[in-house]
Ligand SMILES: NC(=O)C1=CN([C@@H]2O[C@H](COP(=O)(O)OP(=O)(O)OC[C@H]3O[C@@H](n4cnc5c(N)ncnc54)[C@H](OP(=O)(O)O)[C@@H]3O)[C@@H](O)[C@H]2O)C=CC1
């Protein structure tokens with residue numbers, strides 16, 4: 230290694246070579262002008278450089294020519310140094326001074342090729358050379374190394390020695406994960422860099438434990454992402470994957486042996502069920518008939534078996550039993566997926582329903598009793614029931630698998646979405662008319678005589694059988710309705726937008742706290758499987774930090790032909806695009822930007838513009854840009870009531886790729902992740918589309934959250950807490966202010 234300039238080295242080399250210098254330079258010249266081969270060059274040069282000092286000088290010269298970093302001053306990256314232009318390959322002969330674009334590693338393969346090769350004979354020859362004193366005391370690694378350069382890290386002195394004096398450390402062996410020794414070495418180095426004495430062994434052990442725990446946590450998150458986890462856990466009859474909330478060895482096994490991406494059946498659960506705990510024998514791949522035929526899970530298995538893709542893939546494993554075992558084949562495929570080496574450019578697989586929380590404890594479900602306020606469109610969609618008999622689950626699964634279409638929602642059997650701790654029940658319906666309430670009970674929720682029909686909302690609030698009230702009235706009624714329910718000590722789920730403005734929501738939350746009841750805005754999108762998966766992908770970090778979100782929800786309400794009293798046009802009902810559709814583009818900005826830990830719940834700044842309809846003066850189209858200062862990221866959001874939705878409805882953009890959310894963004898059934906070939910290139914190297922399916926319209930996920938929160942004594946959801954609703958209402962206030970949309974006098978109950 231050289232820390233001197235090429236000219237200095239040349240001078241020293243010339244002096245050291247003495248009379249051999251002309252020969253040395255002519256060999257050099259012959260090689261550079263391609264008159265002799267690399268081997269000939271090595272051979273000839275070795276005749277001249279016959280002391281270890283000359284060998285060192287020769288190597289130093291080569292380094293100085295090919296690796297100018299050897300001359301650079303210590304590296305101290307500016308905190309936000311702009312990236313230079315793309316690297317160009319250049320020939321650097323003769324040495325023309327340091328080049329900032331050149332890689333600065335002394336370990337580059339290119340460089341190694343040029344240093345005089347040290348074979349066994351050569352090593353022996355060099356060993357016999359006269360020892361030559363080094364010109365500096367310590368032999369540190371260069372002041373900057375690859376890690377330092379890539380990550381902008383400045384290496385620290387090590388107990389007074391130059392940075393890098395201690396050998397480079399590995400954090401993992403090639404065959405296995407990190408060992409205790411790796412951790413001990415690493416901690417020693419960190420202590421050295423902070424001038425601390427070596428810590429006790431316990432520190433390393435504790436660190437190892439912490440890593441392991443974190444690893445398990447990561448694995449369990451990953452497990453939740455695989456199709457295998459919940460579905461298998463929920464229907465595996467003999468070997469439960471968990472005890473309580475702990476993951477068992479077989480659950481880990483599932484994670485590492487089955488990958489949804491390699492299962493053409495699109496159901497890892499199916500494959501895992503089919504294979505059972507043991508690798509199959511030739512004649513024993515699917516033996517559902519030998520199990521208990523009346524057991525619903527085995528009926529489901531039989532059904533899955535019939536699905537040709539599962540069957541075919543099982544057949545192909547069977548044919549190859551003399552090759553690698555099924556398990557190792559799956560492992561290979563899984564690893565291949567991890568390394569992306571066998572993925573086609575576009576893969577697509579379906580993730581069956583995942584439960585929002587891992588619910589592995591088998592216990593009697595809690596019956597959660599709802600009172601529904603109003604009998605309009607959304608109340609109908611939310612409460613829509615199926616006939617809940619025991620065989621219903623299987624029928625639903627069959628129906629779902631065959632058609633993927635269904636219309637029921639909160640009252641479908643929660644087992645269909647792997648929820649076993651909660652069962653929802655509507656016990657009362659309140660409407661402005663008793664007839665409408667009864668009609669709702671008969672037509673929408675299956676005509677159960679036990680359900681009470683009330684001709685007022687107040688009677689629902691007063692009903693002692695009601696645990697929580699669902700409010701589906703128009704926007705401008707939410708505040709009054711919710712406050713009355715809260716005062717009657719009912720837990721509340723109130724439709725979006727929770728109120729007409731931020732001041733109303735603040736007053737509402739204060740009231741809920743005062744009465745000790747749970748309150749949540751019905752932002753159903755946030756609880757759906759796609760939103761949860763997208764959040765996990767952002768957290769996982771492969772795409773980098775989100776930089777920009779584009780999201781739009783529009784819908785053609787045929788505004789020229791509907792009555793001006795329709796809630797979408799009537800300013801008395803908070804009409805317009807913003808309050809009705811705006812919450813959905815906003816929820817994607819909240820998921821991808823506001824929820825980033827670094828944002829630390831900071832509110833964005835708002836820049837907005839509104840186009841009003843002359844029909845009633847409500848906003849026909851609203852566009853608002855949110856800037857999140859801690860993230861240096863923006864969301865460009867819009868909504869309109871006289872154009873159809875666009876597709877994709879939301880795009881979350883990162884330097885390393887995009888996440889695309891198809892329309893309708895309030896309840897997407899898939900998402901696509903695009904990975905660029907390199908950061909910032911925009912060239913999609915690989916893309917994965919994940920499909921989700923569940924029984925029902927998708928409002929039930931938020932209902933589960935309400936029931937679980939109430940059950941555990943929470944007053945607000947951790948997933949869609951009051952801060953997020955307050956953010957939404959604050960943003961909408963500001964958009965209306967900037968756009969000049971003033972609601973009629975008296976509509977806003979609190980200002
Ligand atoms: N989460 C989601 O997917 C959706 C949410 N929504 C939200 O739900 C709320 C209601 O929307 P939607 O169901 O489409 O509206 P609808 O007009 O279809 O229903 C509203 C219901 O509220 C009751 N109501 C009370 N006061 C009034 C009033 N002055 N005028 C009209 N109705 C009144 C009525 O029930 P009754 O006569 O029985 O008292 C009426 O049926 C809105 O806030 C909207 O944002 C809407 C659609 C989808």
Ligand SMILES: O=C1OC[C@@H](O)[C@H](O)[C@H]1O
Pocket residue numbers: 784809810895
């Ligand atoms: O919440 C909603 O989602 C779907 C829209 O069509 C509806 O108007 C809105 O309230």
